[in-house]
Amino acid sequence: MNIIKSSLTAAMMLGAIAGAAGASTTEGIEIDHLGVNNTLVRIKGESKYLLLPVQESNDDAQVNVLVDGNLDRTINVRLAKSKVDYYVPFDLTPYRGRNIVMNIVTSQGRTSVREAKDDACWKNLTLSDTLDTTNREKYRPVYHHTPSYGWMNDPNGMFYKDGVWHLYYQYNPYGSKWQNMSWGHSTSKDLIHWTHEPIAIEPTGLGTVFSGSCALDTTDSAGFGSDAVIGMYTSAGVSQTQSLVWSKDNGRTFEFYPSNPVITLESEARDPNMFWDAKAGQWVLVLAHALDHEMLIFTSPDMKDWTLRSSFGKVGAQDGVWECPDLFKLKVDGTDKEKWVLICNLNPGGIFGGSATQYFVGDFDGNTFKADTDAAGNIPVKWMDFGKDHYATVSWSDAPDNRRTAIGWMSNWQYAGEVPTMQFRSANTLPRDLSLFTASDGELYLASTPSPEMKALRGTPTVSVRNTDIRKKAVSCPLPAANGGVCEILVDVNARKSSKINLTLANNAGEKVVMLYDVAAHTLSFDRRESGIVDFSQDFPAVTVAPTFEENGKISLRIFIDKSSIEVFGNDGRFAMTNLVFPENPYTSLSISSTVGNARIDNLKIYPIK
Numbered sequence: 001m002n003i004i005k006s007s008l009t010a011a012m013m014l015g016a017i018a019g020a021a022g023a024s025t026t027e028g029i030e031i032d033h034l035g036v037n038n039t040l041v042r043i044k045g046e047s048k049y050l051l052l053p054v055q056e057s058n059d060d061a062q063v064n065v066l067v068d069g070n071l072d073r074t075i076n077v078r079l080a081k082s083k084v085d086y087y088v089p090f091d092l093t094p095y096r097g098r099n100i101v102m103n104i105v106t107s108q109g110r111t112s113v114r115e116a117k118d119d120a121c122w123k124n125l126t127l128s129d130t131l132d133t134t135n136r137e138k139y140r141p142v143y144h145h146t147p148s149y150g151w152m153n154d155p156n157g158m159f160y161k162d163g164v165w166h167l168y169y170q171y172n173p174y175g176s177k178w179q180n181m182s183w184g185h186s187t188s189k190d191l192i193h194w195t196h197e198p199i200a201i202e203p204t205g206l207g208t209v210f211s212g213s214c215a216l217d218t219t220d221s222a223g224f225g226s227d228a229v230i231g232m233y234t235s236a237g238v239s240q241t242q243s244l245v246w247s248k249d250n251g252r253t254f255e256f257y258p259s260n261p262v263i264t265l266e267s268e269a270r271d272p273n274m275f276w277d278a279k280a281g282q283w284v285l286v287l288a289h290a291l292d293h294e295m296l297i298f299t300s301p302d303m304k305d306w307t308l309r310s311s312f313g314k315v316g317a318q319d320g321v322w323e324c325p326d327l328f329k330l331k332v333d334g335t336d337k338e339k340w341v342l343i344c345n346l347n348p349g350g351i352f353g354g355s356a357t358q359y360f361v362g363d364f365d366g367n368t369f370k371a372d373t374d375a376a377g378n379i380p381v382k383w384m385d386f387g388k389d390h391y392a393t394v395s396w397s398d399a400p401d402n403r404r405t406a407i408g409w410m411s412n413w414q415y416a417g418e419v420p421t422m423q424f425r426s427a428n429t430l431p432r433d434l435s436l437f438t439a440s441d442g443e444l445y446l447a448s449t450p451s452p453e454m455k456a457l458r459g460t461p462t463v464s465v466r467n468t469d470i471r472k473k474a475v476s477c478p479l480p481a482a483n484g485g486v487c488e489i490l491v492d493v494n495a496r497k498s499s500k501i502n503l504t505l506a507n508n509a510g511e512k513v514v515m516l517y518d519v520a521a522h523t524l525s526f527d528r529r530e531s532g533i534v535d536f537s538q539d540f541p542a543v544t545v546a547p548t549f550e551e552n553g554k555i556s557l558r559i560f561i562d563k564s565s566i567e568v569f570g571n572d573g574r575f576a577m578t579n580l581v582f583p584e585n586p587y588t589s590l591s592i593s594s595t596v597g598n599a600r601i602d603n604l605k606i607y608p609i610k
């Protein structure tokens with residue numbers, strides 16, 4: 001089922017194309033080798049795309065695009081040396097009728113021009129009018145957002161307007177490794193079906209386009225119009241500075257504010273996240289002072305002039321860098337009482353190594369955030385998700401019905417570039433609606449539940465079990481076979497006399513994921529050490545552990561399986577756990593057993609995904 005469709009014309013939605021090279025390889029292309037590491041590629045033919053052959057293990061070549069002799073842009077592409085892994089398209093349509101020359105600087109370790117001429121890239125450069133974005137990846141999720149090709153990391157600038165959820169993301173259109181950061185763009189009316197839109201923001205002379213946020217300027221405070229969507233992101237050049245952009249076409253294209261940057265600091269600062277503080281009548285912006293493990297808080301009347309008001313940090317988990325902040329208020333325990341939540345993504349130094357999302361609960365007076373302390377007077381470390389693959393999570397601005405809906409990047413910087421896909425790399429988590437609850441220790445915690453829209457994914461249950469005892473011998477249920485086994489499992493277990501409940505997903509290749517509910521410890525662990533392909537990184541095989549936040553030995557799980565991801569939401573989102581897996585074949589069974597004493601499945605349903 002292909003529910004991620006594209007609004008682009010066949011010609012615009014070019015994907016990374018396999019096997020595109022042929023006899024006409026150099027037709028319409030003239031190649032001049034100027035030196036061992038320098039080649040000119042002249043485009044003579046009138047085609048829509050130049051397909052660039054990529055070999056991922058190579059270093060980047062610098063491709064300087066000259067238009068009528070002037071440098072228009074520079075992109076970094078891992079041009080092929082000995083073999084072509086895939087092709088990425090360079091769109092020639094904006095340059096119709098102009099003279100296009102690529103001045104390419106390679107670093108292929110060749111010693112003579114004669115040798116350099118043999119590099120696979122030269123004979124495989126191809127002009128083409130058509131593109132094939134058909135999915136070639138067995139691990140591409142079915143109901144999670146992914147780019148149709150290329151690399152993706154953080155979600156960026158999400159806003160909701162006129163019934164449409166906008167999702168931008170850190171994007172490399174010229175390869176499936178991190179590089180050439182731009183803002184890719186997708187839109188959705190239901191948070192499930194995503195439409196790929198053209199790239200929204202591309203690098204400027206100030207640098208590439210790092211993470212940031214968008215907001216609706218309904219009071220026209222910035223003077224770009226009350227219908228304008230305003231964005232703020234980090235221009236990553238030699239320095240990291242903050243750039244303001246605005247859109248008059250609902251976030252499809254953005255104008256660059258000529259007086260950028262609007263915020264500069266001496267040390268690394270990035271990922272501006274802004275919102276309108278209606279009470280104070282001003283804008284608030286939170287900026288990650290990455291190496292200093294703090295978030296800086298600025299205010300502004302117009303998003304152009306910003307005043308630093310305070311900083312919050314040097315507490316909580318502080319290994320690695322602090323990145324991608326978000327600050328918002330939430331209702332407590334479904335009452336009218338409100339508290340503020342400051343999200344501080346952190347990498348490395350996450351709870352299970354590498355990247356993770358921590359948060360603080362507290363108060364915000366318009367200028368300063370103050371975190372709550374625990375009974376011992378300390379500011380506790382709290383994690384939003386207890387898996388290894390949940391990062392850079394931020395929320396939508398202007399979401400309807402006062403919802404606070406967030407989405408994360410479903411990977412980890414420890415191995416994101418090495419996972420076994422090539423046409424694309426990385427998916428987003430399912431969108432999650434956030435709320436606050438009081439746990440038995442008296443502390444406030446963030447609950448993440450799959451956004452209500454996700455219920456529409458459910459087909460007719462293939463398994464439905466009620467009130468069934470479980471003992472040492474496992475109760476085993478088949479998982480749906482359709483769509484590569486994608487499904488949602490809903491299971492309520494009452495541990496009764498049992499001390500440990502084992503839930504195992506397995507396939508016929510002997511691969512498995514073992515989840516263990518430890519009743520006395522109030523934890524659920526997730527073991528992916530034998531889940532499938534795990535050897536692409538020493539950091540991938542792992543066991544992650546979540547607190548279950550229950551007191552009565554009852555656990556209620558929603559488990560979403562989508563090709564290469566498993567998201568577990570427990571006890572109404574009181575804990576969430578997101579982990580990638582790469583099984584050779586889809587898991588075909590779920591077995592539930594109790595290691596000691598008998599327990600009971602109150603309810604088990606397995607829904608195929610529609």
Ligand code: FRU
Nearest residue numbers: 154170210211270323324392
């Ligand atoms: C987080 C991050 C951000 C930065 C972006 C660059 O994953 O490092 O801090 O803006 O990725 O792609």
